[in-house]
Amino acid sequence: DMAVQKTSEHGQRLIWYTPTQYCNFDPTQSNLGVKGCTAALYSMCIESNGDVLPCQSYYHALGNLLTDPWDTIWNHKLSVQLRERQGLPAKCAGCPVLSECGGGCPLQFTISD
Numbered sequence: 001d002m003a004v005q006k007t008s009e010h011g012q013r014l015i016w017y018t019p020t021q022y023c024n025f026d027p028t029q030s031n032l033g034v035k036g037c038t039a040a041l042y043s044m045c046i047e048s049n050g051d052v053l054p055c056q057s058y059y060h061a062l063g064n065l066l067t068d069p070w071d072t073i074w075n076h077k078l079s080v081q082l083r084e085r086q087g088l089p090a091k092c093a094g095c096p097v098l099s100e101c102g103g104g105c106p107l108q109f110t111i112s113d
Helices: 002-009 070-074 077-083
Strands: 051-053
Touching: none
Parallel strands: none
Antiparallel strands: none
């Protein structure tokens, strides 16, 4: 709430992109909207060399757009794990807001590959 207040005082608007576990910080309660991880689901990052990352913060290439077929990148084990939200913390099981929260940012917990 303080961040929203401070940005508002300066005529700015706070935009929250980071997916968090709603049990730790619920952006909807601060009118920041529903935020969940979109890595390998709605968005990916393409590096200048063609490497495809699941998101701009997850530095594990899923393949290379210049050399690998798209199906190989889309079906990469990590892509599937992210889309299926595998490896979520145990406390997320049965959470009533899991569909919105998604368990937060996968970088907060380990996903094996």
